[in-house]
Amino acid sequence: xxxxxxxxxxxxxxxxxxxxxxxxxxxxxxxxxxxxxxxxxxxxxxxxxxxxxxxxxxxxxxxxxxxxxxxxxxxxxxxxxxxxxxxxxxxxxxxxxxxxxxxxxxxxxxxxxxxxxxxxxxxxxxxxxxxxxxxxxxxxxxxxxxxxxxxxxxxxxxxxxxxxxxxxxxxxxxxxxxxxxxxxxxxxxxxxxxxxxxxxxxxxxxxxxxxxxxxxxxxxxxxxxxxxxxxxxxxxxxxxxxxxxxxxxxxxxxxxxxxxxxxxxxxxxxxxxxxxxxxxxxxxxxxxxxxxxxxxxxxxxxxxxxxxxxxxxxxxxxxx
Amino acid sequence: xxxxxxxxxxxxxxxxxxxxxxxxxxxxxxxxxxxxxxxxxxxxxxxxxxxxxxxxxxxxxxxxxxxxxxxxxxxxxxxxxxxxxxxxxxxxxxxxxxxxxxxxxxxxxxxxxxxxxxxxxxxxxxxxxxxxxxxxxxxxxxxxxxxxxxxxxxxxxxxxxxxxxxxxxxxxxxxxxxxxxxxxxxxxxxxxxxxxxxxxxxxxxxxxxxxxxxxxxxxxxxxxxxxxxxxxxxxxxxxxxxxxxxxxxxxxxxxxxxxxxxxxxxxxxxxxxxxxxxxxxxxxxxxxxxxxxxxxxxxxxxxxxxxxxxxxxxxxxxxxxxxxxxxxxxxxxxxxxxxxxxxxxxxxxxxxxxxxxxxxxxxxxxx
Ligand SMILES: Nc1ncnc2c1ncn2[C@@H]1O[C@H](COP(=O)(O)OP(=O)(O)OP(=O)(O)O)[C@@H](O)[C@H]1O
Ligand SMILES: [Mg+2]
Numbered sequence: 001x002x003x004x005x006x007x008x009x010x011x012x013x014x015x016x017x018x019x020x021x022x023x024x025x026x027x028x029x030x031x032x033x034x035x036x037x038x039x040x041x042x043x044x045x046x047x048x049x050x051x052x053x054x055x056x057x058x059x060x061x062x063x064x065x066x067x068x069x070x071x072x073x074x075x076x077x078x079x080x081x082x083x084x085x086x087x088x089x090x091x092x093x094x095x096x097x098x099x100x101x102x103x104x105x106x107x108x109x110x111x112x113x114x115x116x117x118x119x120x121x122x123x124x125x126x127x128x129x130x131x132x133x134x135x136x137x138x139x140x141x142x143x144x145x146x147x148x149x150x151x152x153x154x155x156x157x158x159x160x161x162x163x164x165x166x167x168x169x170x171x172x173x174x175x176x177x178x179x180x181x182x183x184x185x186x187x188x189x190x191x192x193x194x195x196x197x198x199x200x201x202x203x204x205x206x207x208x209x210x211x212x213x214x215x216x217x218x219x220x221x222x223x224x225x226x227x228x229x230x231x232x233x234x235x236x237x238x239x240x241x242x243x244x245x246x247x248x249x250x251x252x253x254x255x256x257x258x259x260x261x262x263x264x265x266x267x268x269x270x271x272x273x274x275x276x277x278x279x280x281x282x283x284x285x286x287x288x289x290x291x292x293x294x295x296x297x298x299x300x301x302x303x304x305x306x307x308x309x310x311x312x313x314x315x316x317x318x319x320x
Numbered sequence: 321x322x323x324x325x326x327x328x329x330x331x332x333x334x335x336x337x338x339x340x341x342x343x344x345x346x347x348x349x350x351x352x353x354x355x356x357x358x359x360x361x362x363x364x365x366x367x368x369x370x371x372x373x374x375x376x377x378x379x380x381x382x383x384x385x386x387x388x389x390x391x392x393x394x395x396x397x398x399x400x401x402x403x404x405x406x407x408x409x410x411x412x413x414x415x416x417x418x419x420x421x422x423x424x425x426x427x428x429x430x431x432x433x434x435x436x437x438x439x440x441x442x443x444x445x446x447x448x449x450x451x452x453x454x455x456x457x458x459x460x461x462x463x464x465x466x467x468x469x470x471x472x473x474x475x476x477x478x479x480x481x482x483x484x485x486x487x488x489x490x491x492x493x494x495x496x497x498x499x500x501x502x503x504x505x506x507x508x509x510x511x512x513x514x515x516x517x518x519x520x521x522x523x524x525x526x527x528x529x530x531x532x533x534x535x536x537x538x539x540x541x542x543x544x545x546x547x548x549x550x551x552x553x554x555x556x557x558x559x560x561x562x563x564x565x566x567x568x569x570x571x572x573x574x575x576x577x578x579x580x581x582x583x584x585x586x587x588x589x590x591x592x593x594x595x596x597x598x599x600x601x602x603x604x605x606x607x608x609x610x611x612x613x614x615x616x617x618x619x620x621x622x623x624x625x626x627x628x629x630x631x632x633x634x635x636x637x638x639x640x641x642x643x644x645x646x647x648x649x650x651x652x653x654x655x656x657x658x659x660x661x662x663x664x665x666x667x668x669x670x671x672x673x674x675x676x677x678x679x680x681x682x683x684x685x686x687x
Contacts, residue, residue, distance in 0.1 A: 208405035211372050216419035216466075217393035226418075230409045313409045313450040 055288035062279040075288035085289060088260075088267040094297075095183055095268060096247045102187045103243060104236075107194025114195070115202045125196070132192035136139075140256030143185040147171035147257070175265030178258055182266055185253050190246070194239055201235035202228070234314065241304030248296060269293050321384030322396075322473040322506055323348045325368065329378035331530075337423035338364050338392065340530045341378070346523075349504045351497075351532070356516040356527035357553070362510040366476050366526075369508060370399050381663055398467035399476040404459050406451040406466075413447040416465045422544070437456045437465040440499065447529055457488045475500075477509040481516065493520060514554050518542070528551050544675075548682040551611050551675060559638060560617075560669075562594070562651045563679060566603070571596055571676075573647050580631045591626050592645030594670035607679030610670035623668035625650075628661050642667070 024030055038183045056195060058075055062068030069076035084140045131139065146153055148171075155168040171181045206226065251270040254260065260275060267275070271291055277286020331339040345430040346352045354362045358562050367373045369380055371392030379603040380387055413434055414421075419660045420430045420628055435535045438444045447484050450458055459478060475649040475673055480496070481489045485508070498518050500507050517524045518538045522573045526541065533553075545551035551559045570593035594610055598637045604609060615637075626644035633639075633656070644667065651667060659665050676685045 063665055206405065207402070208401050209402055209407060210400075212401060212405040212407070212466075213418075214372070215370060215392050215397070216470075217422045219420075222422060225409065226422075311409070313452065 009233050013188045014050045031074070042078075054287050054305070055291055057283055058291040059288075062287075064278070064283055068284055070080040071261060071284070076292070078285070079288055079292065081295050084267065088269050088289070091179060091266060092248060092269045092293075094179070095186070095250070098249050099183050099186045099190065100244055101189040102183070103247075103260065104240065105186065106262075107191050108198055109193065110195040111198035112197050112224075121149060125199075127196055129192045131189050136252040137256050138187060140185070140253050143181075143188075144172075144257045147181050147276040150174060152228065164167045172258055173262060175262060178262060182254055182257060185257065186247060186250060189253065191241060194243060195234065197239040198232065201232045202241075204235075207229050234270065234311065237304060237307035241300060244300045244303075248300065249293065277287055323350075323506065325379075325381045325384075326365075326374060326674055327379040327381075329365070329380060330376045331361070331368060331373065332376050339368075339376075340531050342391055342530070342532050343378075344525055344532065344535060345499065346506060346508065347410070349506055351500050351507045351520060351522045352525060353521035353523075354508065354510045354515040354525045354527060355514055355553075356533075357632060358512055358615060360526055360527045361530045362512070364599050365477055366399075366478055366508060366510050369395075369474070370476055371395050374589070378446075379410055381485065396473040398472035398474075400460075400463045400467055400471045400478065400480045402479045403459065404451075404463040404480075406459060406462055408451050411448050412454070412462050412465075415462055416449070416469050417469050418466070421599035433469045433471075434465075434673060435467040440468060440502070441495075445611075456484050457492060460484060461495075462494055464496070468499075468503070473506065475505050475507040475509075476509065479511055479644060480509075481511070485680060488634070489516075493618065515556060526553060528553075541565070544684065545611075546684055548609055548611070548677045551677065555613055557614045557650055557652060559611045559613050559675075560647075561582075561677075562647050562649075563607070564594075564610060565605055565679070566596070567605065567608050568593075569596065571608065573610065573645050594645070595626070595668065597671055597674040597676060602676065602685050608685065609677040609679055609682070611677060612673065614650045614652040615647070616670045616673040617653070617667050618670060619653060619655065619657075620668040621666055623666035625664050626667050627664050628659055631657065631659075639664075 003028070012037045030190060057068075059070055060068035061071045061074070110128060112213075114121065116127070145151065149168065152168065152171060154171075155165075157169060158165045170177060172178045186305050209227055210223055218226060235262060249270055250268060251274065254268050254271050255264055256276070258266045260271050264272075269292065273286045273289035273293075275286075276289060280286070324344075326342060326344045326346075328341045329339060330337065330341055330342050334682060342361075342365060344352070354365060357363055364373060367377050371387065375388050382395055382397065399612065410418065415428045415484065416434045418439055421434060425433075434447070435444075438447060438616055441464060443458070443461055443465055445457060446454060446462070451462065454462065456497070465478070477496070481492055484492060488625075493516060496509075504686075521538055523535060523537055524668055525535050527550050534541060534550045540555075541554045543561075544552060547563060550559055562573040563570075564571055566572075568570075573594065624644050625644035626640075626641055626649065628642045629639060629648070630641040635674065636654075638653045638654065638657050640657065642649060642651065642665065649667075657665065677683060678685050
């Protein structure tokens with residue numbers, strides 16, 4: 001071997017012991033803890049504490065302005081024999097069920113329509129979103145006016161313009177009229193959310209799948225049931241869950257239009273809880289009503305959990 | 321199986337005309353490749369044959385039946401899409417069985433057809449997988465399987481290999497060709513890759529800007545391109561095309577054609593004379609484009625001096641870009657070349673394999 005006269009200078013990055021802080025921030029458990037801290041804190045302060053307080057109140061006889069004592073299940077026992085409470089449970093379930101079915105039927109139909117090549121597509125989409133953008137209370141007042149016994153435009157059209165009826169309809173004066181009227185208002189308000197979410201879902205479906213199905217001989221109904229429906233199912237489940245949760249816990253529309261009347265026939269659990277708790281002063285009982293919503297909500301969430309469980313064909317699912 | 325007859329077909333999207341009268345006759349069992357640059361209307365034509373686009377004017381018939389107003393499912397064709405368009409929520413088996421299920425075929429028939437297609441394409445082990453669990457090449461095969469199970473009269477392929485890597489592309493290319501030889505189903509295949517066209521086609525339809533430029537067997541297009549476009553499009557590396565004029569029975573490349581008045585002796589081109597192909601001589605002084613393929617350039621000691629600008633040995637041949645007679649030309653040589661960049665070699669195109677095109681219309685003039 002010949003000895004080279006050239007000296008080879010090598011330079012290495014000097015090894016510096018990392019500082020304590022650097023080491024700390026390199027440790028994964030520490031990082032996880034520090035990143036989670038704000039979220040956990042916020043959850044504790046703004047979610048867990050009010051929830052815990054609400055649940056605690058449900059087991060006390062607290063009144064507005066007076067502290068209460070722990071009374072065990074007394075509030076729930078009295079609710080068990082309370083016909084108004086059971087009426088509210090019935091109407092909440094009925095309201096949620098009927099409104100959800102209608103919202104999804106009409107919303108899906110609208111989404112399918114908007115997914116076609118229509119003229120003024122973006123304008124139509126904007127218009128469809130309107131009911132959702134308007135503050136609930138505002139639309140509630142509008143509906144209240146539309147449902148007014150004397151000034152209702154609906155009655156006016158039916159009686160004076162079309163002459164289909166003899167008398168004005170008392171929309172909010174009789175229980176079943178009031179119940180259906182509120183459902184109609186909720187559906188009107190809820191459709192945009194459903195329609196736009198489902199439209200977003202529809203737009204993720206590649207048009208070439210429809211073309212392939214067309215060549216495979218699928219009719220338009222078969223293209224809907226075999227391609228659109230299954231591919232829309234994941235997003236449909238999410239939207240359905242949210243819609244059910246929002247409808248079940250609805251408060252504003254009902255409280256603004258009927259306040260639960262006539263004769264408590266349109267109370268939702270949320271409005272009844274508020275009615276008993278704040279104006280009625282029975283904080284404990286109001287809290288107990290609110291707490292009784294929890295099992296229903298858990299049920300709805302469970303449904304979403306299983307419905308949302310990734311389907312095998314979806315990207316990112318478990319490979320078996 | 322059926323022949324396909326495309327007669328003066330036009331297509332416009334709104335005001336924009338995309339196809340300006342395309343006519344192609346495809347014989348029963350033939351493998352025809354539509355090739356052309358991006359945006360020339362190949363996919364549009366294919367989709368019109370499939371029935372996915374309506375026909376603005378003209379007539380398409382399949383197996384003697386005019387299909388202008390026949391819905392896609394009744395045209396008895398099957399199509400393989402560029403992105404495969406596999407149904408993501410169905411297993412490979414269900415993807416392939418879908419059309420038969422819709423047609424309410426008996427379960428045994430479906431099973432038999434699916435396993436026949438799976439056997440042909442080697443998909444047996446994958447039947448219960450979902451598309452997302454397959455590789456690109458496997459998805460491509462499933463898309464073909466979906467076409468095969470239908471026993472169509474015509475297969476339509478829209479750039480089926482463009483999503484595959486180079487090696488797989490060569491393999492699947494061979495598979496498709498082999499499949500065609502086995503099934504002998506009339507096939508129309510769209511690609512913008514001229515190598516794919518050359519290797520697979522019985523006949524090639526070269527399109528540009530909504531027109532058919534030439535229809536012919538691969539070697540026919542290679543040997544006798546009808547115009548400058550086809551000459552430049554078919555063959556790789558591309559044909560050398562030198563604009564210039566004829567003078568004293570030879571071709572003179574003008575560095576700037578048109579600057580020299582008609583009839584005057586050409587000034588440019590360093591006086592280099594390119595040998596003319598045999599056959600019909602055009603008039604003296606006529607403006608022409610002279611074409612020769614890189615692989616038809618020979619090393620000749622008394623040839624045209626060419627200064628090497630770039631040498632690319634590929635192993636089997638050596639590709640050279642050189643400056644000759646004021647023009648940049650490329651050559652591909654079987655022999656190894658010792659010369660380096662900047663040195664001069666002497667080359668001459670084989671006159672019997674050279675081409676002449678009219679300088680104005682771009683149409684072929686030499687025999
Ligand atoms: N739905 C449409 N509306 C308007 N113009 C269209 C439509 N579809 C295609 N075109 C136009 O028609 C021309 C031909 O398109 P086409 O898809 O047939 O090209 P192509 O030859 O398949 O190109 P590529 O090799 O890129 O796939 C393009 O200029 C394209 O912009
Ligand atoms: Mg295309």
